Each structure stands twice: as structure tokens, then as C-alpha cells.
Amino acid sequence: MGDHKEQPLRVGAAVRRRRRALELTLAVVARRSGLSVPFLSQVENERARPSRPSLERIADALGTTAVELLAAADPACSVDVLRAVDETVEPGRAVVRPLVRGHHQLHAMEFIGDHDEGREFQHRNDELMYVVEGAVEVEAEGRAHRLGRGDTLYLSGGVRHRWRATVPDTRVIVVAVSDHVEAVEDPARRRR
Numbered sequence: 408m409g410d411h412k413e414q415p416l417r418v419g420a421a422v423r424r425r426r427r428a429l430e431l432t433l434a435v436v437a438r439r440s441g442l443s444v445p446f447l448s449q450v451e452n453e454r455a456r457p458s459r460p461s462l463e464r465i466a467d468a469l470g471t472t473a474v475e476l477l478a479a480a481d482p483a484c485s486v487d488v489l490r491a492v493d494e495t496v497e498p499g500r501a502v503v504r505p506l507v508r509g510h511h512q513l514h515a516m517e518f519i520g521d522h523d524e525g526r527e528f529q530h531r532n533d534e535l536m537y538v539v540e541g542a543v544e545v546e547a548e549g550r551a552h553r554l555g556r557g558d559t560l561y562l563s564g565g566v567r568h569r570w571r572a573t574v575p576d577t578r579v580i581v582v583a584v585s586d587h588v589e590a591v592e593d594p595a596r597r598r599r
Contacts, residue, residue, distance in 0.1 A: 416480035423451040439468035515582045532564040532584035541577025545570040
């Protein structure tokens with residue numbers, strides 16, 4: 408039973424996140440690091456594993472260290488169990504429980520109780536809402552949607568929405584593609 412330390416790390420995802428956060432192109436990173444654009448692209452796509460000296464050159468080009476990039480890397484394969492909690496929620500209260508630990512491509516939360524958010528949400532990527540128990544009302548793109556037990560609502564990235572529980576003992580699961588994931592269609596692929 409290997410723990411996280413024994414698993415190979417996907418450092419490419421960390422390199423890409425860091426480069427995009429700095430709004431740098433692969434060409435700029437290549438020039439700063441002395442490594443080729445195709446090699447850097449393979450690193451980011453997990454098709455090439457950089458040697459330690461190469462990783463240090465990439466880190467320098469990104470204004471960070473190899474240690475920091477490795478710390479931000481995703482495990483190549485991870486299995487994580489989050490146990491259920493017996494959540495008895497007082498009337499008028501709401502509890503939000505994360506269903507995924509750490510920094511991953513999927514983000515999932517369970518909302519329990521009288522969730523009545525006044526604020527509007529707008530996520531960069533796609534999102535799925537599933538009503539486990541109770542009922543909710545979702546306002547999206549100027550239309551109201553009433554959802555009951557077992558109903559799902561899919562929202563594509565960029566859709567503004569707000570929602571509230573209309574029954575006290577409501578439980579809702581929201582699964583979304585994390586904001587750091589570039590979930591947009593590649594324009595180059597569309598032209599072919």
C-alpha cells in the first residue's frame with residue numbers, strides 16, 4: 408500500500424499552472440530556460456519527465472524552485488476516501504462539506520441544510536448539481552428551475568446562477584471542473 412510519497416508525481420500540471428498564472432508563453436519559458444518549446448510542451452502534457460537539472464532550469468524561468476514545483480505536483484494516481492459525517496443541522500443553519508481533498512481537476516462539495524445564498528455564482532468551467540434530498544430553486548440565465556430529489560442540473564462554464572434550498576433538510580452535491588483546468592476547445596483542432 409503505497410502512500411503519496413511513493414507515487415510518481417505529475418509535475419507537468421504544476422509547471423503549466425505556474426506558467427499560466429504568470430501569463431507566460433512556452434516560447435518565453437523556453438528562451439529563459441534554454442530548453443526547447445517541444446520539450447516543454449511534452450513536460451506539461453506528462454509525455455516527458457524532466458531531469459532534476461532541467462526541472463531546476465524550468466523553475467528558474469518561472470521564478471520558483473524545483474522543490475516548490477514538486478510540492479505543487481499532482482500524484483500520478485491517487486485514491487482517497489472521505490468518510491461520511493453524521494451531520495444533524497439545526498433549522499436555519501447550513502453546512503458545506505468538501506468531498507474532494509487537495510488540488511485536483513474535479514471540485515466537489517455537499518451542501519446540507521437551509522442554503523440560501525444571496526450571491527451570484529459564475530464558474531469558469533462546467534458544473535453539475537445533484538439534489539440528494541429536499542428541493543432547490545436555481546436561477547440561471549434569467550430562468551428559474553425547480554429541482555427535487557434525484558434531479559440534476561448541468562451548467563456550462565460562464566453561466567451566472569444563484570440557488571437556494573426551498574426545503575429545510577435539503578442535501579445538494581455540486582461537482583465542478585476546477586478553475587485551474589483549461590477546459591476550452593482548442594481552436595487549432597476546430598480548424599482541421
